[in-house]
Amino acid sequence: MIITIGGLAGSGTSTTSRILSEKTGIPVISAGDIFRQMAQEKGMEILEFSKFAEGNTQIDHQIDQRQAELARQADDLIVEGRLSAYFVDADLKVWCTAPLDIRTERISQRENKTISQAREEIITREHSEAQRYLEIHNIDTKNMDVYDIIINTHAFKADSVAKIILKITEVIKCQQ
Template identity: 80%
Template sequence: MIITIGGPAGSGTSTTSHILSEKTGIPYISAGDVFRQMARESNMDVLKFSKFAEGNIKIDQEIDKRQAELARDADDLIVEGRISAYFVDADLKVWCNAPLDVRAERISQRENKSIELAREEIITREASEAQRYLDIHNIDINNMDVYDIVINTHAFQADSVAQIIVKVTEVIRCQQ
């Protein structure tokens, strides 16, 4: 089974993907993993490659292409990335979300910064990403039509979010 898990920063996509992989035995990759691999292939550290990638739409397009290829070549894979659902032919496409203040608190704890700073950075990043996704891929990140389920990760513990996805995969398998 191929599953995509997307969501905004701080929504729990990485945590959900990790727990889901442990529960199901399905390996997972993230857009970040692909980005780091591309940096190594270019003989750059991640920071240098990030600077190189700024304004270079070919990097974004290559990340999307590689995720799609990895999923196409796999029987079972969890693909975690903000817009992976648009490029990966998946059996299940999940969007995780949480209120902005919850996401800012999570990021502030994870990155040891103030909640206010995390909140400002999220707002700036999301505006930038929304414009980039629209410009590069003609994707409206606020359109949830591509997703099979949308989960408020603030309403459930991380383990429960993964369990919800497991239950949905069981339903899908019964319908196939």
């Protein structure tokens, strides 16, 4: 089964993907990891690389192509990334959401930043990405029509979010 898990920074996509992978044994590939790896290869911080990517559409295309190709080659895969649902032919497409203040707190703790710094970076990054995705792919990141399910990760513990997704995969398997 191919599953995409998308969401904004701090919404729990990485945690959800990891837990789901542990429960199912299905491997995970992450657009964020690919993006961070590419930033590191260029010797740039994430925000700096995000701005750099605004003027370099090849970066977005490389991330999208890598994910889509890996998914085509797999029987079972969890693909984590904001745009994964648009480029990966998946059996289930999930969007994780959470309020901005919760996402800010999560990132602040995860990256050892102040709340104000994390919030500013989230807003800057989301604006940059939304603009870039619209320009490059004509994708409006506020349009949720591509997703099969949207889960508020603040309403459930991380393990429960994974259990919800597992239940949905059971339903999908029964329908096939």
